[in-house]
Amino acid sequence: MTSPAKFKKDKEIIAEYDTQVKEIRAQLTEQMKCLDQQCELRVQLLQDLQDFFRKKAEIEMDYSRNLEKLAERFLAKTCSTKDQQFKFISFSAFTVIMSPADVQAACDFPGLLSTPESFPLRKDQNVLSPVNCWNLLLNQVKRESRDHTTLSDIYLNNIIPRFVQVSEDSGRLFKKSKEVGQQLQDDLMKVLNELYSVMKTYHMYNADSISAQSKLKEAEKQEEKQIGKSVKQEDRQTPRSPDSTANVRIEEKHVRRSSVKKIEKMKEKRQAKYTENKLKAIKARNEYLLALEATNASVFKYYIHDLSDLIDCCDLGYHASLNRALRTFLSAELNLEQSKHEGLDAIENAVENLDATSDKQRLMEMYNNVFCPPMKFEFQPHMGDMASQLCAQQPVQSELLQRCQQLQSRLSTLKIENEEVKKTMEATLQTIQDIVTVEDFDVSDCFQYSNSMESVKSTVSETFMSKPSIAKRRANQQETEQFYFTVRECYGF
């Protein structure tokens, strides 16, 4: 009937459709697996973040405790040193301006340090500048210890609970989204199944229509054949004598007429059947075409809109909540950084105020009784000796004058010598100053890592002690220092 090369067989069409639906079903399953996997990865990530911050909180707490121990150890020591210092002075021949109350205040220092706002300025002024640096260094360690405790606390009591919440929210949303997705997939499969069924109906009705059509065509052919037979017989009978076979012909004519009628009736019946089936087939095809449009629209909606919405639902608030949790972390870190920086600023300020002259002043004031010049030696007249002035009259006058001239000549020689020595000493001192104030303290290089961790250590170690220039500089410093002292000793201090 139809060429197999031209039209697909029903079986082929069904098989193709089955393959297409199977692929979609597999895709839908993979989509669910993908959502599951994303959920799993998200939960895992949030769990990792919690574990990470829990562990980091421990590390920060450890660090904080170690820093506190370090600070306390030296603060206790500083206090006992001050105590000793006080005792040492009080047992000596002179009384000291540092009262026991001052010492007590100094020993209260660790307590005072924990509130840097109330850092006693009065203390600062009584303390030598290197000791001030040292106190601020310990203060900084205390501050960092406290800040890292705060950091640890924020990790545990703010950031981790946020991740717990995000995890809960994500799980709940994934579950709900999956339910919704399952429903959507079920709906889509229902549409695909409907398409299958209307396609089969179309196939069936179309087959019926084709079959009715072919039956109709057969009837039409039979009719044509019957009509053709009658005409031939009449043609054949025409040359014969009309009387000899008249009765036979009438009978034959009668049979033929009833046969044609039968065929006509059958044709009518088949025509009606074909018309009916043809209409059914058209309706079925229309249903199939409509279902096809609807299915393609559903598939498009599912793939283009629903899947995207589904992922949106899974993500609902996830990025925003994660953002807030991580911003909390950033806020904590930046506050820690700021606090640390304030402390470093205070130390830098103290380092800038390292000053030998004011320390000398402070020391001499602190030990005023040790350093204050004694009373002038006064002339003690013997037995009411009334003359308290140098007697420069004869006969001692000439001798005194001679002595004065000798002294003046010696003095002018000394002055010239002194100028020379002073210049040498000043130059020597400047050399020492230059050596000890060379700006060799920038360690930025150490924080520029070139390739790997391995190279870091060697770079840092080289920076200070092992450089030949340092050894040379130190030798130079000591030599110059030695020269300086020799000059001072030679020419009187």
Add this chain to the structure above:
Amino acid sequence: MTSPAKFKKDKEIIAEYDTQVKEIRAQLTEQMKCLDQQCELRVQLLQDLQDFFRKKAEIEMDYSRNLEKLAERFLAKTCSTKDQQFKFISFSAFTVIMSPADVQAACDFPGLLSTPESFPLRKDQNVLSPVNCWNLLLNQVKRESRDHTTLSDIYLNNIIPRFVQVSEDSGRLFKKSKEVGQQLQDDLMKVLNELYSVMKTYHMYNADSISAQSKLKEAEKQEEKQIGKSVKQEDRQTPRSPDSTANVRIEEKHVRRSSVKKIEKMKEKRQAKYTENKLKAIKARNEYLLALEATNASVFKYYIHDLSDLIDCCDLGYHASLNRALRTFLSAELNLEQSKHEGLDAIENAVENLDATSDKQRLMEMYNNVFCPPMKFEFQPHMGDMASQLCAQQPVQSELLQRCQQLQSRLSTLKIENEEVKKTMEATLQTIQDIVTVEDFDVSDCFQYSNSMESVKSTVSETFMSKPSIAKRRANQQETEQFYFTVRECYGF
């Protein structure tokens, strides 16, 4: 001779001088003690600084190791998760765009992280934004670990050696300065001893002078007495007869004359003695007065100049060297801070780029085969059915038209409903968005310590979970979320 109330006795003067010198001597001893004590305190401070930085280097190294362990632990885990992810996908029905080479690259991540400069941007683009944040978080921990190792190294190999040097230099300078100081003190004591000796000489010579003077005066008195006696005897002899006692008178006269001569001779001798002693006394007093001036000048020079110079010598380079050591510390801390801040900036950038839409896009591209829409369902003509369009002629026309009208009416109803639902959903979504994007991440308060350490913990703990507002917000969030899903489900997704 002299009133004891008016003039100090020699003994008193000597005692006073002794007291004054004793006090100076004690002060000199105290000064040396004070220098010793300053040296001791300085050495102690430098020792403390060394111990402090040695201990802090340990703490920093500990911290660094803990951070590295933390990073490695999660980086290893991240790698194995990625591996799993790859396996999961490759065993599924669809092939995946992630090649084994990509997975290998992902597993090389820990190595890549140690050189953030070469942080692979290509990877970044393939990674979901929360995972990118997570990677940078681990990256930051690695960076901090490395920086704290560097810090520890700088403490040990740069800062501590500096303090060792400063300590050596201080010790040497104190020793030399003390030697010089001892010499200066010896010189000063020599001057004081000289003053004592010239004062005693003055006393002696003045006493001699006074004694000579009194002896002279005695002689003068004797002479006067002798002269007075002669005059009286002559007066007494005048009323008597001249002859009876003439011999006796001549003899007496002779005796008196020799006696007067004797007295005159003695007086002359005493006069010479006195003049000699007087000159000696004047010279001695002059020497004493000159020594007094010299002593006072020496004492002044020692107390005002030498002591100050001595302290300067002790301090030579001390403040400058300490300055450099502490600046090295500051440089290290500031570089660490900068490095940390750079890392935090990178994290902040990643947090800003937390984006659901681009992540969805990325996910769908990553799993392209799972999410790409299938081929359109095409019309499959049955047995060469030529009509592939909807047949809308009679007799199906009227039926189709009626159906179309019904659908249009249903559609317009749905459209109105849809608008309503859409508005409700958008409002609900906005409510959720408002809840999840509330800016509650600033923890500056936690770093503002009011009084003591005790109050810190409670403040921090309160900030997030225990606030009633948080619980209320969360309840609200879940309620809104539930409503959102209900609406979506009721009206088709």
